Amino acid sequence: MTTRLTPDICVIGAGSGGLSVAAAAAAFGVEVVLIEKGRMGGDCLNYGCVPSKAMIAAGKHAHAISEAPQYGVTAGEPKVNFGKVHDHVHSVIASIAPNDSVERFRAMGVTVIEAEAHFTGKATVMAGETEIRARRYVVATGSSPFVPPIPGLDSVDYLTNETLFERTRAPKHLLIIGGGPIGMEMAQAHRRLGADVTVIEGAKALGKDDPELAAIVLDKIRAEGVNVLEGSKVTSVEKRGKTGVRVHYEGENGAGQVDGSDVLVAVGRLANVEGLGLDEAGIKHDRRGIKVGANLRTSNSKVYAIGDVAGGLQFTHVANYHAGLVVQQILFRAPAKENRDIIPWATFTDPELAHVGLTEEQAAERHGGKIQVLRWPYAENDRAQAERKTEGLIKMVVDRKAKILGVSIAGAGAGEMINMWALAVTNGLKLGDVRGYVPPYPTMAEIGKRAAISYYSPITRKPIVRWIVRFLRRFG
The missing domain is CATH 3.30.390.30 (FAD/NAD-linked reductase, C-terminal dimerisation domain)
Structure with a gap:
């Protein structure tokens, strides 16, 4: 039997941005419905910022031991128990999770629905057996790792940020496709934790940053033993023996190949727009995300989009920034515009x-x-x-x-x-x-x-x- 709700605000997605909107609205006594089909806290808590920084911290401790002699301290060679690194990462997630939990938000007065949501019209959303007709909607569904159509990639058990942190054993030789921030962070962390690492980047590693400063970082990472192949486009992937993998690439000096034990795909992210019924709601979108104006309003005047799904800068703090802008507009009818500068x-x-x-x-x-x-x-x-x-x-x-x-x-x-x-x-x-x-x-x-x-x-x-x-x- 269908339940019908008529809240002031309906938020789709309980990642950083969606949680911020729901919490702010509830704090002002506004009736708000929050819909999430997966884990509360979204990508940042469960697969992104939190676990990656926890793993980086483990790597820093291992590296500090190896650096100790230059300070007059001898501690021997660092010994890494990757299973305990895994436990550390997940204990950090567990310690933060209560802040983003269903129970906490229900205690705030937020109606939380754990189901998949989709628009059925310009002013209605279905989530499970519940129909929502809100005054305003905020789509905050985030993004997912982009897996490029590389021949042979589907024949190996490749990793993404959604599966990387489930490992309890260190890879022997990790091959990372993509030299952006995620790729380079994980390259250095895994190298410090004992793995051999090769990064294959089609253009310039850390290419979105100032090249003069990026070079400083890359020099250090290379000095630690990470092999960074820039200007090398991956052309195919194949299995190598029972557990190995081989990546073929076309570089500036011709074709090449590199063998490893595991492959991490870190070439970017795609906005989560599939299955939302955006066309039924009259919301314009493409593969980059939902099209919004500077005020984050979509082509449907009742609907805003924030964070990664809005097709702009993909950072947790941007989603939180967006949340503040839409709350200002929805609750106080005060104009607000995004300033990426x-x-x-x-x-x-x-x-x-x-x-x-x-x-x-x-x-x-x-x-x-x-x-x-x-x-x-x-x-x-x-x-x-x-x-x-x-x-x-x-x-x-x-x-x-x-x-x-x-x-x-x-x-x-x-x-x-x-x-x-x-x-x-x-x-x-x-x-x-x-x-x-x-x-x-x-x-x-x-x-x-x-x-x-x-x-x-x-x-x-x-x-x-x-x-x-x-x-x-x-x-x-």
Whole structure:
């Protein structure tokens, strides 16, 4: 028998963005229905950010043991129990899961339906035996790993981020197809945990980041023993013996092949739009996701789309950002628009790679080349020297009025350091605003301050400025 609900808001998808919308609406006493067919918490909690960072942490501990002798500490060769690494990863997921659980959200007053949802019209959704007719809808179904149509790939038990963290035994030689953030993070983590690793990337590894800074990260990863094949397009995959696999590729120097024990596919993600009945609801979409305006509203005025399914930047924090924008519009009827220029991101390799705002290339294009690029190396920082984390650089792009347009960092703690610069870019701060702040000594944050004040170095050499200083000295 069909149950009918008429909430103010219906959210489809209980990943980061969907949970944020539901929690905010419930906090204001608004009736909200949340529909999820899979695991609460979505990809980030169960298959993405959380387990990957937990595995990276395990790899860092193993690497710290091997690095210990340069600090005067000897601990022997690290011994990795991959089964216990698996347990660590899943214990982290389990510790966070209650925050995203059905029970918690029902306690907030959210009606949670554990079923698959699909639109049956422009204003109705079916979820199991429940029909929902809400004032507004928010589609937050996220994305799934893209598996390219590589000949022979379906003949092997390939891994994706949805299956990688279920392993209790380390791969002997992990072949990773794709050298983006996920591929490179997992390459370094598995290498540190004892596996041989080869990455096959069709273009440039970490190609979406500043090439100068990406090179710093890639040099370190290669130095740790990861084989990174750039400009190498995978042409086919085949089984090799009972448990092995061979990947064939076409590179800049001709055809090649590499043998391994396992294959991880990490070439990107596809928006989860299948089975939602978007056509029945009059919602325009394509293989990249649901088409939305800057206000995240779809072609159906009752429906918004947020996070990965909206076809833009695929980060958990973007989904949360989107959630705030649609809550503002739905509950308070206040206009809101997405601004991608303020979105930071970080790749949690070692050294880390982080960015916010415009790249050097983007800034030059928008400002007609009237920009200035400031740099400061980690090697000039006392804390970096003390911790032997001197590989790295901060790169800052400013306009002719010293407004901060973008910042990129490669180095230890870059993911934390970028927060300050995200605040600066979001609020349109200038270098003069940064010049007056005092970072504690010794911290990595001083690197950014030094880069900022380097902008003023040429002023000290101007004859008129030196004349003024000499003149003022006459007064005692």
